[in-house]
Amino acid sequence: MARLSLDNVTKSFANFDAVKDVSIDVGDGEFLAVLGPSGCGKTTLLRLVAGFEKVTSGEIRIGSEVVSGKGGSVAPEKRRVGIVFQNYALWPHMTVAENIGYSLKVAKLDKAVARRKVEDALALVNLQGLGERRPANLSGGQRQRVALARCLVAAPSLVLFDEPLANLDVHLRASMEDEFASFHKRTGTTIVYITHDQAEAMALADRIAVMDGGRLAQLATPRELYHEPANEMVASFISQGILLPADVLSAEERGHCKVRVLGAELIVRCRPGERPRTGAKVCCRSADLDVSQDGPGFDGLVKRVIYQGGSARIEFTPSTSPDLTLHFERPDPVALESGAQARLRIRSGWLIPAAGGAS
């Protein structure tokens, strides 16, 4: 178990910054998920931590030791990190047991001890008795469990996962998620877990780092990420938040302030110290939207109604700003039809902090 800290880590390929100025502190035993759109630098970040890439600038520490930095770089085989790849990366020329026991063999561990450890690792991932199989004769879920066992057997202080469930089907994912969670609970290993599946990240992680274009967009707990996104990217990326232009009308008072959105005034949550300003953005979730027959709110046109089984997703355009699209869900039976006029009310929202305000 070890702390992992990244200090202003930058990685450039030629003159393209795949990771830029990222600072993250992962506590001992913490489960950190890294979330972000494709190509935002997640894998690169992970490979930097594992030591397969060298940092261009900045510093990485595992425990108290500087493993990457100005002074050079500790070789991957000396870092005691475990890593689980999306494509499993099991060695096809070895049996399952040989795959799992590889790091023990390299460490020249006593054969009998190694065998027992392999057995334990197999039991840990519920694969007893499959030790003599070849990886080619396993299902995708089994392969991923072997990969997990292989990285656990050496009891690494830090385990890195790179989209370990991306190649599995939905049902298997859910059960593997449970397995990862219980593994984390049982061993208390520090984990960095890369995914582009938000639900997975929310379900597993203590904290989530959202990355965007190589930069860290926000590092926060799942709850905070959902309710209090630090910027527009996080707001729209997490659970498809709806961003609406707003003017702040009153200063913050006990975590709330008054804003004007689409001509209607309402109270939203905000950071301490907000003051009146224009050109702000409010993030609201589809659950914050309500159809109101009359009363406060704004009018608009129902553009599309998409039936989703049990509920419908409705896309709505306010008449005052026709290039905005709001979406929300209504349970069956849905009264609205595409082309109909309706009036919407925003129940609450979150005022995105002004740019430059640190996360």
Added chain:
Amino acid sequence: MSTRIRESRGQEMVLTAAVAIVIVLLSLLPMLRLIKEIVAPGGTLSTVAIKAGLGSPATWIATWHTLVVGIGGTLLAVLSGTLVAVLVTLTDIRARSAMVLCYVMPLMIAPQVTALAWLQLFGPASPFLKLFGAAPPLGTRNPLYSTSGIILLLGVQYGPLVFLLVRAGLRKLPRELVEAARAGGAGWFTVLITIVLPLMTPSIMAAAALAFVSCVGNFGIPAFLGIPANYLVLPTLIYQRLSGGGPAVLGETAFLSVLIGIIAMAGILAQEIMSRRRDYRISSTSLSAEPYELGRWRPAVQAGMWLLIVVVLFLPLFGLVLTSLVPGYGIALTAKTATLDNYRFVLFEHDAASRAFFNSFWLSIAAAVFAVLVAVPIGYLIAWGKQRWVRLLNLSVELPYALPGVVLAIASLLLFLRPIPLTGIQLYNTVWIILYAYLARFLVLALRPTISGYHQIDRALEEAAQVAGAGLFTRMRTIIFPLVAPAAIAGGLLIFMTALSELTVSALLWSSGSETIGVVMFSFEQGGDSNYAAAMSVITVAVTFVLMLVTNLLAPYLPTGVLPWRD
């Protein structure tokens, strides 16, 4: 069938039939004729030929020698080729493309030229050793006239072949497999031994099989190094029998050539069986691993690599050039003695030599042009055709090249010893029989790049033309040929380079008036005129080198891997 359907299929049937005829003529016919000679000489089933062959002790000695140099050469080629492939592919060594170019170069040089060059380097007459006054006294035996000499040169010649295949395999190795091992605590060397090399065994074994077939069938090296030491392998035994006995011993040599074919096939079969037990198919596609940082070892490793290249390429070629400039055997080369007389002699004065240049040039051009024109439709059927038997087609074109050249040469002799039935045309003892053998043997060199060219083309391009109303022949001419032309032409150039100084086939098929460069070079060397042989070699190497540069111009339009020397 409605007429419209018949019309639609008509052109394809014509194409298929034409291709089938070419393949039957060039590849099935000679093989069948050879087999007939063994099992039914003179038209009736008999085991006389086989018994005669098995009864001769010379057969057994030559077979034993063939196996020794075949296995020895293969081992050396596999060790050196694999080592170089690992260093060049997996480490951060510098000047990689230059290294690949130089290391692969011996593959583009004819084996007898390699043999000649090395002989000139170490012999008592060596102008190179004389430069330092280090030459052994005249009359000393050249150390290369020996089993180990043959093995060494076979290893040098075919190491690059192994290198190319193993390098291709290493490039497909996904980086995660390496990284998982390093994260598990394994250092680079452990990863190499426990992960990389085991995963490469299929590539290495395939390369070994190919090197074995090449070593066993090689004629140039054992001819130059073995015959003077009276160390005969099967190809040289066939050559000696045939040049001594003429057509009368054809039946016996047919048996010997089938024996070579069997040994070669046994090598391939052994590889098939072994690799079936080790099916490490690597399924995932991924980036290849980051090169290993050699750190402070890098200068040493680089120096070692360049030393190897100097020894296997530059020194021999240098020795060759020196020899070609010396006026006569054993004379030391100085500014005063250096002369271009040898070049003048072989190009303009010696009848057979100048004829040989003419013959080899037009034979190679004819073989190359024919192969390019034929490879396009055959490649079309193999790459895009829907019929299942086209795999067979591919196999039968590969066969004459996969089998040692001696086999095809003997088959051609048998086929054309008598005038062609019905027409009465006599090919035996003319230059045409050599052309026939070249066409059959080298076609596949143009076909392979053409097929990979087809695989790179979006078939929709052809389909668009089809929808526009173009018939098959029109499409072939206006769409398909222009698209695959670079690959096919690159293949043609490879054929030209290979055929230009070819010896194995022409040594058995030539006759007075139809000499090739290889044949004349060989007879100069046998007659002790190494200087003339060296001058001819230098000319062919220079032509090859210029052609390589010309072919490089095509490189941007070619699928990767078509030009072996390009990285």
